[in-house]
Amino acid sequence: MLAHFILALRNAGIPASITEYLALLRGMKAGVADYNVDDFYHLSRAALVKDERHLDRFDRVFGEVFKGLEAPEGEGFDTLVRQLPEEWLRKMAEKLLTEEEKAAIQAAGGFDKLMEMLRQRLAEQKGRHQGGSKWIGTGGTSPFGAHGYNPEGVRIGQEESRHRRAVKVWDKREFRDLDDSVEIGTRNIKLALRRLRRFARQGAATELDLPDTIRSTANNAGSLDLKMVPERHNTVKVLLFLDIGGSMDDWVKLSEELFSAARAEFKHLEHFYFHNCPYERLWTNNRRRRESEVSTLEVLRKYGPDYKAVFVGDASMSPYEIVQPGGSVEHWNEEPGSAWMARLTGHFRRSAWLNPMPQAGWGRTHSIGLMRQVMEDRMFPLTLGGIEAMTRELSR
Amino acid sequence: MAGFRSTENYIASRDLEVAVNAAVTLQRPLLVKGEPGTGKTVLAHEVAKALGLPLIEWHIKSTTKAQQGLYEYDAVSRLRDGQLGDERVHDISNYIVRGKLWEAFAADRQHVLLIDEIDKADIEFPNDLLLELDRMQFFVYETKETVVARHRPVVIITSNNEKELPDAFLRRCFFHYIRFPDRETMERIVQAHFPDIKQELAREALNVFFQVRGVGELKKKPATSELLDWLKLLMIEDLPPEVLRSQDPKVAIPPLHGALLKNEQDVHLFERLAFLSRQRQR
Numbered sequence: 001m002l003a004h005f006i007l008a009l010r011n012a013g014i015p016a017s018i019t020e021y022l023a024l025l026r027g028m029k030a031g032v033a034d035y036n037v038d039d040f041y042h043l044s045r046a047a048l049v050k051d052e053r054h055l056d057r058f059d060r061v062f063g064e065v066f067k068g069l070e071a072p073e074g075e076g077f078d079t080l081v082r083q084l085p086e087e088w089l090r091k092m093a094e095k096l097l098t099e100e101e102k103a104a105i106q107a108a109g110g111f112d113k114l115m116e117m118l119r120q121r122l123a124e125q126k127g128r129h130q131g132g133s134k135w136i137g138t139g140g141t142s143p144f145g146a147h148g149y150n151p152e153g154v155r156i157g158q159e160e161s162r163h164r165r166a167v168k169v170w171d172k173r174e175f176r177d178l179d180d181s182v183e184i185g186t187r188n189i190k191l192a193l194r195r196l197r198r199f200a201r202q203g204a205a206t207e208l209d210l211p212d213t214i215r216s217t218a219n220n221a222g223s224l225d226l227k228m229v230p231e232r233h234n235t236v237k238v239l240l241f242l243d244i245g246g247s248m249d250d251w252v253k254l255s256e257e258l259f260s261a262a263r264a265e266f267k268h269l270e271h272f273y274f275h276n277c278p279y280e281r282l283w284t285n286n287r288r289r290r291e292s293e294v295s296t297l298e299v300l301r302k303y304g305p306d307y308k309a310v311f312v313g314d315a316s317m318s319p320y321e322i323v324q325p326g327g328s329v330e331h332w333n334e335e336p337g338s339a340w341m342a343r344l345t346g347h348f349r350r351s352a353w354l355n356p357m358p359q360a361g362w363g364r365t366h367s368i369g370l371m372r373q374v375m376e377d378r379m380f381p382l383t384l385g386g387i388e389a390m391t392r393e394l395s396r
Numbered sequence: 397m398a399g400f401r402s403t404e405n406y407i408a409s410r411d412l413e414v415a416v417n418a419a420v421t422l423q424r425p426l427l428v429k430g431e432p433g434t435g436k437t438v439l440a441h442e443v444a445k446a447l448g449l450p451l452i453e454w455h456i457k458s459t460t461k462a463q464q465g466l467y468e469y470d471a472v473s474r475l476r477d478g479q480l481g482d483e484r485v486h487d488i489s490n491y492i493v494r495g496k497l498w499e500a501f502a503a504d505r506q507h508v509l510l511i512d513e514i515d516k517a518d519i520e521f522p523n524d525l526l527l528e529l530d531r532m533q534f535f536v537y538e539t540k541e542t543v544v545a546r547h548r549p550v551v552i553i554t555s556n557n558e559k560e561l562p563d564a565f566l567r568r569c570f571f572h573y574i575r576f577p578d579r580e581t582m583e584r585i586v587q588a589h590f591p592d593i594k595q596e597l598a599r600e601a602l603n604v605f606f607q608v609r610g611v612g613e614l615k616k617k618p619a620t621s622e623l624l625d626w627l628k629l630l631m632i633e634d635l636p637p638e639v640l641r642s643q644d645p646k647v648a649i650p651p652l653h654g655a656l657l658k659n660e661q662d663v664h665l666f667e668r669l670a671f672l673s674r675q676r677q678r
């Protein structure tokens with residue numbers, strides 16, 4: 001069951017590794033938690049989840065996998081204990097172990113040694129299990145009995161969690177707000193902003209101020225006096241290309257807000273608008289399109305390859321708008337949109353596409369697939385996670 | 397094992413107790429995250445107290461380098477001594493300055509080592525300490541000596557989540573996220589700090605506090621530390637609790653709000669809200 005649990009966690013996108021899994025086993029063995037389900041939940045969470053954004057997912061998986069764990073006789077827990085995942089360990093180890101972990105295991109006597117240790121541990125557990133219904137360790141009558149339901153065992157401050165058995169801790173889903181795979185709204189826009197700021201503000205260290213050092217050393221009658229100054233910030237320059245097609249209005253507003261709120265942090269941030277797909281002309285003011293028109297070639301000339309290009313759009317259109325000359329909905333384009341996209345992504349060394357459509361639906365829209373190809377897969381959902389993946393991509 | 401437990405002075409939830417004890421027993425670092433003011437730094441003090449161990453604190457700044465935790469070679473002093481013809485100059489070890497990790501490793505008893513606000517430093521910082529924290533040893537190139545921990549310190553690392561931490565680093569830690577305390581927990585924290593506070597004052601003040609936190613557009617939401625500061629002021633001024641009762645922050649700005657709202661824009665926001673609601677009442 002533990003094996004199943006870890007697999008379910010990994011399937012849910014929680015990167016629990018074998019190192020962490022072993023830590024959990026060792027923690028159980030060492031008895032750092034009481035022998036009840038709540039503590040098992042706390043311990044496995046502390047060992048397996050390293051990112052608060054994954055806590056809610058963890059809770060869901062935990063609830064799923066350990067359904068019935070609270071069964072009266074502790075059946076669920078016994079099952080859990082009995083199923084030491086030997087098979088799984090071996091299979092997963094080959095796939096999951098990093099080189100350094102493999103080396104660590106080698107150093108500890110090799111994989112067989114490790115398996116033997118685990119088997120031994122299993123045997124110990126079984127032995128004690130026949131004697132009673134407890135998990136490795138001492139004391140307590142059943143895995144749940146330690147003092148979970150016993151009013152005398154209640155410590156100050158634990159009333160709440162100990163009495164409210166009806167709602168299991170993990171079922172409260174208290175970390176729901178921290179999951180970052182939901183679309184960005186007003187609630188988490190601040191967090192998104194933080195990620196962007198972080199992106200804009202990379203690396204500030206100190207460096208030697210040579211002129212000042214020479215001057216001060218001279219003043220010091222030749223005794224060395226080093227002067228340091230903060231390194232100039234790496235200044236990230238960004239060009240934002242926003243789709244203003246009807247369906248995009250809300251998202252455009254959101255992304256504009258997002259980036260302009262982060263504007264102070266970027267040395268250079270410019271935005272341009274397009275409709276569905278960029279062609280030979282862009283514009284800088286959506287309300288006065290005609291007057292604010294600029295030629296795309298001009299943009300390519302004006303902004304160097306060190307600008308990072310971010311496209312924001314749902315990429316949902318007729319495929320012709322991307323692949324056909326004349327495919328645009330509002331004017332005759334001599335060249336297909338893909339040619340202009342190729343020029344833009346070819347010119348700017350780093351580029352990415354942010355798509356506000358829920359990622360699960362991307363596969364159903366042909367044009368999204370096309371645009372992803374054009375972007376060589378650098379399309380990210382407009383979620384906190386997506387923004388982060390994008391900034392990583394852009395700062396590579 | 398002595399173990400770490402919630403105390404009269406520090407209110408720890410059960411999951412925090414388990415996380416601390418797991419980290420201590422299995423000798424792995426504990427990474428604690430959470431909003432500023434949720435008791436991360438104080439936790440290290442409490443753990444040290446509970447285990448009866450002395451504490452070494454290493455506060456990280458944006459310019460802190462991992463190497464500084466091990467040791468620094470003070471080349472400038474040596475150069476200066478060289479220029480002045482000082483005898484010390486011939487022994488390089490005179491210019492090796494020990495860092496916090498070395499201090500903890502060399503100590504003749506186990507310590508708790510707090511690495512506070514690790515996310516302030518450069519993104520590479522945690523990775524640079526990985527090996528040293530794992531093996532609890534490091535090599536001093538200048539003197540060709542290996543410093544090995546005589547007693548593995550209990551390592552507590554805090555982060556305000558300004559930066560992502562590297563996976564390899566995370567894999568070795570136990571992790572705990574301190575959620576912002578709910579009303580009940582906050583009452584106990586208040587009780588812990590001000591055992592003599594008038595119950596009514598505490599109740600009214602908490603009402604106002606949680607209402608203030610509920611205002612969506614705040615730049616900086618007040619946290620536990622702001623609440624405690626504010627309560628202290630309220631107690632010093634000896635304000636009657638009734639004053640707070642009518643203090644729906646949407647109607648009037650709370651008394652002595654300076655302790656709660658640290659950001660000027662937030663104060664303006666409240667003034668505007670109060671103004672609007674008075675207009676509406678007319």
Ligand SMILES: Nc1ncnc2c1ncn2[C@@H]1O[C@H](COP(=O)(O)OP(=O)(O)O)[C@@H](O)[C@H]1O
Pocket residue numbers: 405406407408430431432433434435436437438439585588620621624
């Ligand atoms: N659980 C708690 N129990 C008692 N006091 C707390 C608790 N959480 C926070 N505090 C108080 O709040 C203040 C801020 O705590 P601190 O550790 O500095 O926060 P952080 O390091 O997370 O920013 C301190 O005065 C501390 O005593």
Ligand SMILES: [Mg+2]
Pocket residue numbers: 433436437438512554
């Ligand atoms: Mg702190």
